[in-house]
Amino acid sequence: MPTNISYEINNKKPEDKKLFIRKMFDSIVPTYDLLNHVLSFGTDILWRKNIFRHTKKIKGKTVIDICCGTGDLSLILYNKGSKVVSLDFSLNMLEKGVTKNALRGHPVSADACWMPFKSNSFALATIAFGIRNIPDIDNFIQDVFRILAPGGELAILELVRPENRIIGKIHYYYLGAMLPLIGGIISGRKLAYQYLAKTINTFIDQSELKTMLKKYGFKNVAFYPQTLGVATIIVCEKEML
Template sequence: MRDDKQTTHFGFRQVPVTEKAKLVRNVFDSVADQYDLMNDLMSFGIHRLWKRLTIFLSQVRYGERVLDLAGGTGDLTRLFHPRVGDKGEVVLADINAAMLRRGRDRLTDEGIVRGVRYAQVDAQCLPFEDDTFDCITIAFGLRNVTDKDKALASMYRVLKPGGRLLVLEFSKPTSELFGKVYDLYSFKLLPLMGKLVAGDPDSYRYLAESIRMHPDQNTLKGMMTKAGFERVEYFNLTQGVVAIHRGYKF
């Protein structure tokens, strides 16, 4: 039984474990309408390159089944769709209904209908059968999960043997000097952009804090290995601001 007094981090704050999911949901309810625009502004558009590299490293082929976990507004699903073709399937999944709805509307407007399903799910307890997917991606979502070890174990369970997990997430800059510049940008400019564009500086302050609380590259590699993944490796992007971790289930 979970101890109601157990706490976890929400940004830099300590909150009861039972409350974190609700707090995270409130953040993404708030930012959903401006999410794509803010991604472009915050990353100067580079997030599109990070996502394309994730697709490349996924090695997804025609006819495969892909789970785009924490898929939000559907950027990765949109890129996976032509790769899996009419014999494959992409499941766009997110715990947040507002984000999932925005992703579905966006893809439908673009004519992407066949071969895509939508599911509102919790990464910690995925409602899929064992050995279901050839590939799972989670982009900029793992840091918001309360129990990351439980989520990684759940992802491992629903992957087919030979399947792979790719985690695209903010990480730790490899240069101390660049890290200081990045801190200044994150804690000063991001909340200001959030205020001016989305009218919500607090949500973007949380996003900056959640990045700092996320495990660094080697720690996450160890967590994936502990969950059962093999040949785990990571690729630093933009001087380690972002990293792609890849692991296989054999």
């Protein structure tokens, strides 16, 4: 793993950054699920379920879970009766998802910016804790818009910076000190968790993301803050023809 975290955060070369991120996620697969639950105090499980309080019914629909990881969100989609495509560029993540029986639909290894699907294919696209790790968000938004059917929805779950100043200070300390420490002890990959913490602090703010989504055609962009504002669910829609 590279040791210059600041360089990787500021790296403007998408292909170089994708390679770094793929290797990083491949390296943390054995403890990925455990750390997601430990570091979020179990709230990540609730956040994923909360997505469906704000989306249309998906039973019988074809949906895609982008940056699916080991498949926790894909499994929820499957259990709701949808036909699920689970996409990630980390083969190690996909293999773990298959092994734990979470990816029960169609796992696909591909780049989230260039998805190998026909236009207007999906009723819902989800992405949990993935968008801030995509080097070219513009390309991602354009491509997910392309593959969604008219009236289809994009649902994003992401960790964000809380707007409350006091909570924000506590959160900043937790990200800078505790998350890399705990993540490093459990996974043996402290640098990976330093990087992941910094991506939260350097990711575009919610108003910028809303502007980008609207720029590429999404309508009805709505934000639903979770647990003191440390995470948010964003739901938006591709307009009907």
